[in-house]
Structure formats: C-alpha cells, structure tokens
Amino acid sequence: MYKKKTPIQINCGLHFFKELLNGKWKLMLIYYVSQGFHRPSELQQKIQNGDRRVLDKQLGELVNHGFLEKQVYNTKMPKVEYKLTPLGNDLVPLIIVMEKWGEEHREDLEKGLKNDPKFTDVL
Numbered sequence: 001m002y003k004k005k006t007p008i009q010i011n012c013g014l015h016f017f018k019e020l021l022n023g024k025w026k027l028m029l030i031y032y033v034s035q036g037f038h039r040p041s042e043l044q045q046k047i048q049n050g051d052r053r054v055l056d057k058q059l060g061e062l063v064n065h066g067f068l069e070k071q072v073y074n075t076k077m078p079k080v081e082y083k084l085t086p087l088g089n090d091l092v093p094l095i096i097v098m099e100k101w102g103e104e105h106r107e108d109l110e111k112g113l114k115n116d117p118k119f120t121d122v123l
Helices: 013-021 026-034 040-046 052-064 086-104 106-114
Strands: 068-073 079-084
Touching (some): 026 040, 026 068, 026 079, 040 052, 040 079, 079 086, 086 106
C-alpha cells in the first residue's frame, strides 16, 4: 500500500480541506451528485474526460471521508447510487461560490493557463 513520504498536515482547517478533497474530480463529483446525478454511469457522462477507474477511486474516498453515502441495491443487475451526507451537502454552497469566482475571473485565469507549459493543449 502507498505511504506518503511527507506527513499529513492537520493543524488548520485548510489543511484538512486539502487533504480530504484534493483530487482532480472530487469537488465536481460532489457538485454533480447534488444536482441529481447519483449513478456512476451518470457521473461518468458528466465528467467525460475522467477515467472511470479514477472516478471510482475518488468516489470511494469521498465515501470513506464522509462526504458521500453509497447505496448498493441487491437486484438482478447490481445497482449503485451515491447521495450526499450532511457534510457533503454543507460543502455544496462553497463549490458553487468557487465556480462563480472561476467564471467571473475566466479571462485572467485563461491568461494564466496560456503562460503555463502544462496547459498548452487546453486552450
């Protein structure tokens, strides 16, 4: 099992936030579950460039950390749905504010992306 080389910092709320919600798709997964997309296939359709294995891993981490709840239906064709816990639900307004901030500053953020060699194929 993978063990981090640097110790986890938990001496302030921002460190907790970063450690538990650091992941390429985690905030988007929480947001889309809040918008009514509960099944893994629905989430995959919303995040089309997200690898299914990565999405499943991050969904599992969000369940383990208490942001999502996983419901498994024991039917002929097994069915899985995710729903927000109170902790996850409490995070949604913050995600919406961050999304709005990103839209309001899109022009400046795009300039920053153009100057970063990692993102030359994005814009």
